[in-house]
Amino acid sequence: MTADTRADADRLVAAARAGQDEQAQADPVLDVRDLTVSYIGPDGGTVACRDVSFQLGRGEVLGIAGESGSGKSTLITALTRLQRPPATTTAGSIVFHPAGRPGIDLVPLGARALRKLRWTSMSIVLQSAMDALNPVMRLGDQFADVLRTHNRGMDRAAARTRTTELLGMVGISADRARSFPHEMSGGMRQRATIALALACSPQLVVMDEPTTAVDVVMQRQILAQVLRLRRELGFAVIIVTHDLSLLLEVADRIAIMYAGRIVEIGSARALYRSPAHPYTRGLRDSFPPLHAPLTTLHGIPGTPPDLRRLPSGCPFHPRCPVAVDACSTTPPPLVSLPEQAAECLLLTNEEAS
């Protein structure tokens, strides 16, 4: 009951901030509303993602950041419809808008229809390229099978040519197509999975911690490459990571997740300069700035809450440095600000005062 009223309220607020994400609103590639994902246990479900709503514009880079256990991985598998029991989507919609065609809600979509959309519309780059590539298949074969599944007419030679082209885009030489994954270095494997993700010219690439398995230098190289390819090919990107400083550099907009909710969403600039949510502030201050002199770092005290026993009111209030009494009783509404929106009770007070 409360969830419904809350969702309604959120929708109103979302409508109210229609002006701020013009690009996303005008021509969205993905429109997620009230997405709720639960893990079904013996005594009911544990909600790992609650009422997640956001829009993604064509060619936009959306970053999603949060600590482990914030529900960001759950969100990814729900968005890509790759979840397995005991996880299940219990509410909400994920509407995908192919260019020039009506939107399709992915949530009720059957396996066969979903398979047609996969990779041609939405592809994914997983955290560890070592684990994401089939260890007993040559790299080229892993390109060829997806190319030839989605282009019935393509023959082996054409698939080989396309693979060479794709590998070339990420700076891998053509002869590597004959290699097995274990014969390549970590950075090369990760670049290969990015090339693989672009094989069928998708409109959206979802990246789950794409650079945690490689070293810092390689991280920068890979992300620069992704941004360049996005400029050339025009796909949108959802990039999920726990590394906010990295998102501040690459993302157009950023969503901050805490305890399964998006607690703040807005332009990267706004979130860096003036984070509205105390949690966002905490995250920002716990990373060293990349292009500025090192100042004092502040961690966030405490640990993420147990999703099975969420604190009442605002789930962040036990760790919040600025919490007031009302925070432990009243669930915070989503408050729209000029360049961002955040769920914090204090923002309503500021508005009131």
Place this chain on the structure above:
Amino acid sequence: MTSATNVEVAQPPPAAPGGTVVPTTRLRVPSRWSFMLRRLGFYLAAAWAAITLNFLIPRMMPGDPSVAIIQQLQRVSGQQLPPETLVSIQALFGNPDANLFEQYLAYLGRLARFDLGTSISRFPTPVADVVSSGLPWTLMLVGSTTVVAFVLGTSLGVLTGWKAGGRLDAILTPASTFISAVPYFWVALLALWVFGFQLDWFPSSGGYDPDAQGVAFWVSALRYGFLPAATIVFSAFGGWLLGMRNMTVTTVREDYVLLAQAKGLSPSRVVLRYAARNAMLPSFTGFALALGGVIGGALLTEIVFSYPGIGYLLYDALTKRDYPVMQGVFLLIALTVLVANLVADSVYVLVDPRVREQG
């Protein structure tokens, strides 16, 4: 012992026995050859160990087997043994007048000439002849049933693992758990009772129709062999199914299978080329190791059906205290299993591009 520590300790077992070593880029084509050479060296050492064990066992046993054998041979033959036979038996089973090292050299010399001694129960047939008469029957029976059980169990294991928690899984997995715990020879007894005697569908003993000739002989061999073969397949496939099921359930949750699904590949392709192909790797190693067990099980099954293979020979030798035949049978089984292991290792190198380093 608290719950937390135990769960932490009981990490998922390594994918392959001996542990999956994270492959490095250093491993290129030549390492396959060095891997095979190392395995070959190991099996040669194992063969030597089996031969030596065969030498030591009769010498470590209480009493003096060679004296007992000579006495028995003289009794069954009713005459003094020719000196050549005496020398052969003492070389193989112990000579109280020579030291262990001299005995060992003499023993190896005999083996090099394929002299395994003389059978007591079938005097004067040489053991080598007795054993080689049973070998084709066992090879056919164990060979065919092992392959059938492996293929059947592995495919069903992929199916149940892929649809883990489904209906097929709910029936087949507990059933296989039960079946794989049942002793082979007891299943053989039940099969004999039901299909051999109650229903009278199959002959109850022997390996062929002694009156049949030519084609009829081969047809009778199939008919006689069906029930023992079916018994072994029935007892053995459950183990493959369980192993493959659990490996598939684990593999299906690997990222590369997830990615294969995200790629929108057809389900059959995801299952076969991505999940099953990887889940099968440990089964190949298990295949060779399980051979020893299947042979042991087949020995007992052969006895129930009086099937003219190695197992029945061994049983016959045990009841008649025909030590030379017992030793010969063991040596033969040990060497056969080692060769099978070597073959399985070679296949493994072909199916897994990452050469696994193991001891």
Place this chain on the structure above:
Amino acid sequence: MPSSLWSNPKVRFGLVVVAFFTLLAVLGPWLTASVLGLDPRANDISAIASPPSAEHWLGTTQFGQDVLAQLVAGARGSMFVGVLAALIGTALAIVFGVTAGYFGGTVDNVLNFVTNLFMVMPVLPLIFIVSGYLRGTGLWMIAVIIGVFGWAGGARTLRAQTLSVRNRDFVLGMRMLGESHPRLIAVEVLPHLVGWIASMFLGALIGGILAEAGLAFLGISDSGAISWGSMIQAAQSQSAVLRGLWWWFVPPGLCIALIGTAAAMINFGVDELANPKLRAGTRRVVRRTRRVERAVAAAEGGAA
């Protein structure tokens, strides 16, 4: 551990069955003798090879012996061999596996080589041969032989586990502090292997029971001893199959199968507890999730 172990239905089933047979082996023979007044060796001339009846619940053998009393006595014989063989096998596996894994280097190479040798040897035929020389020596000798030849698989597992425990920070730290090796093994390494050792012991127990049954079936066991295997062997040698005396050879085989299933269930359940990927594949989890999915779909369909 006990509570989470107990919550798994597979483990629960297995533990109940193993406990039942253990109790049967310990108390059973006394119960059949004093309560039912049955002696497994007594010959009832008035009931030769008779099917199950009020007087003989599981019928009698060719020699007029009560099958139920034999089954209970056989439980003691089979369990005795199983436990003793498992004790010896597990002890050897610990000595070889843990030592090899802990010390590494040359010690590991030598011990691992020996372990692999025993792995590839066809153990069952080997046991047949050795017991063939030592025939009629009784159940304890059989148990020793089974234990001595059947430890290699366990040693291999323990070696791998020891290797991983040894390289953890706390063990390395203690070593640098100058703790002695035996103390480190006993205090730091072994406690982490208890789960593996327990499941190995269980596996060896069942393996021992099965191997003894096989040996008894070959007629190697001491003819005076009663075990499930010797019951089947007696039935076989008296042509019980040919004559359809199923109550003679079916119950002991069922008992072996049941206790084997129990052990397999426990191992299966412990695997599920240890490996979350396996747990997610259990029927309960899948059905629960599908039920919720159907409910959500139905609710949305109703709303639309």
